Amino acid sequence: MSELVEFVEAPGRFMEPTEGALVVHTPWFVLLGGTDGVWASVQGVRLRDGEAPAAVAEVRELLPEAESRVVSWWLSDRATPAGVEEQLLDAGLQLIADDYLLDGLLATTPPPAGPPEIEVRIATTAEQWVEIRELQDGVFDNPPERRPTRERLLSEFGRTGASLFGAWLDGELVGAGGGTPTSRGVLLWGGSVREDARGRGCYRALVRARWDEAVRRGTPALTVSANDQSSPALRKLGFEKVLGFRRIEDVISVP
Numbered sequence: 501m502s503e504l505v506e507f508v509e510a511p512g513r514f515m516e517p518t519e520g521a522l523v524v525h526t527p528w529f530v531l532l533g534g535t536d537g538v539w540a541s542v543q544g545v546r547l548r549d550g551e552a553p554a555a556v557a558e559v560r561e562l563l564p565e566a567e568s569r570v571v572s573w574w575l576s577d578r579a580t581p582a583g584v585e586e587q588l589l590d591a592g593l594q595l596i597a598d599d600y601l602l603d604g605l606l607a608t609t610p611p612p613a614g615p616p617e618i619e620v621r622i623a624t625t626a627e628q629w630v631e632i633r634e635l636q637d638g639v640f641d642n643p644p645e646r647r648p649t650r651e652r653l654l655s656e657f658g659r660t661g662a663s664l665f666g667a668w669l670d671g672e673l674v675g676a677g678g679g680t681p682t683s684r685g686v687l688l689w690g691g692s693v694r695e696d697a698r699g700r701g702c703y704r705a706l707v708r709a710r711w712d713e714a715v716r717r718g719t720p721a722l723t724v725s726a727n728d729q730s731s732p733a734l735r736k737l738g739f740e741k742v743l744g745f746r747r748i749e750d751v752i753s754v755p
Contacts (some may be wrong), residue, residue, distance in 0.1 A: 505578075507645075510657055515724075516527055516605070516620075518746075522540070522562070522563070524562055524642075526558070527546070527620045528545070528546060528547055528551065528555045529542045529543065529544055529545050529546070529547075529555065529559070530542070530543050530559070531562055533562075533564075533569070534660075535655075535656045535659045535708075536648040536652055536653065536656050537569075537634075537649070537652045538569065538570060538646055538647070539569070539570055539650055539754070540559075540563060540569045540570070540571045540572070540647050540661065541557055541571065541572045541573075541574060542571060542573045542574065543574045544623060545573065545574070545575055545579040545580070545584060546579070546580050547579075547580060547581060547584055547587075548580070548581060548616065549581050549583075549587070550587075552587035552588045552590070552591045554571040554593040554607055555588075555591075556588065556591045556592060556593065559571060559750070560750070560752055561751060566723065567724070569751075569752045570646060570749055570750075570751055570752075571749060571750040571751075572727070572747050572749050573588060573593060573747070573748050574745050574746075574747055575588075575745065575746045575747075575748070576604065576743045576744065576745055576746075577743060577744065578743070581747070582621065582670075585746060588748060589748065590749065593748045593749060593750050594748060594749055594750070594751070595748050596747075596748075596749060598613045599727065599742065599747060600746060600747055600748070601727075601728070601745070601746060601747075602725045602726060602727055602744070602745040602746075602747055603725070603726050603727075603731045603735050603744055603745070604723070604724075604725055604741065604742050604743045604744065604745055605723065605724050605725075605726050605731065605735070605739040605740065605742065606721065606722070606739060606740055606742045607711070607721065607734075607737070607738050607739045607740070608720065608721050608723040608736075609738050610708075610711055611704070611707050611708050611711055611722075611737040611738050611739075612704060612708065612737060612738075613705070613708050614667075614704045614705020614706070614708055614709075615700070615701040615704075616700055616704065617669065617670075617700075617701075618668070618669055618675075618700065618701055618705040619667070619668040619669075620665055620666070620667050620668075620705050620706055620708075620709040621637045621665065621666055621668070622663055622664065622665050622709075622713075622750070623657070623663070623665070623666065624664075625657070626654045626657040626658070626736055627654075628655075628664075628666070629656070629657040629664055630650060630653045630654055630657075631662050631673060632665070632673065632676045632697055633648070633651075633653050633656075633664065633676070634653070634671055635666070635674075635675075635692070635694070636676045636678075636690045636692050638694075639676070639692035639693065639694060640692060640753055642732050645648045645732045650710055661680065661681060662678055662679060662680040662681075662689075663678065663679045663680075663710075663713060664676065664677075664678050664679075664690075665677045665678070665679070665706055665710060667693070667702040667705055667706050667708050669697050669700060669702060673699035674693060674694045674696075674702055675691075675692060675693040675694065675697065675702035675703065675705075676690060676691075676692050676706070677689075677690055677691040677692070677706035677707070677710060678690040678691075679710040679713055679714070681713075681714075681717055681719065682719070683719065684719060684721060685714055685719045685720070685721030685723055686710055686711075686713060686714040686717070686719065686722055686723075687722075687723055687724070688707070688710055688722055688723065688724035689724070690705070691703060691706055691724075691730060693706075699724040701702060703733060704737060706730070707722070707734070710722060722739070722744065723740070723742075724739070725745055725747075726739075
């Protein structure tokens, strides 16, 4: 089980960098910088007392200087030292109350299939990729500064190893979900369903489609970080909590 905990806590340890992405392993953390020009994450945090300011500075230096980034620092109960969160906050990070406590979930058995009226398809063109990604940003109501540009999304399609799935109901795109392959399974992200289509099985269908993709790749496991809204739904689909996360963030903007 310890290896599976590591998979949930720091999936970057089992991911090969794709063109345009940044994956940096240090004794302090694993840094993952995405290809969308907005999001990055720091995982597997192992610091000693007093090292937080230097670790934050190193992350800021590692990210491309010309980008604006929202850097999520993911802290589990295995992060060190005991007061690492307070030390990182003192070093300039921020706590967002409604995006702070999350569950690290793992599934190693097939989740139930979605209803037949939901059609889930993987994005196979840049235009489909953009359409699905923009739906995600709309459902999450991300502000403009936290949304990739359309041009960036078009270029992201050919530069990432992730897969993006869309869910169609009555011929209309109503849901989305991403999956990043690793050598231990697929990391889920961005599961989202339009409010007017909820309760119809779209979310369940998107989870099952990504499970099927994990099986196709020979890595039958799914992991995801989930908030208090999605965690109960995922547990009903067979996910189990492996550990808890506290998410704090650093917003880096270079004029």
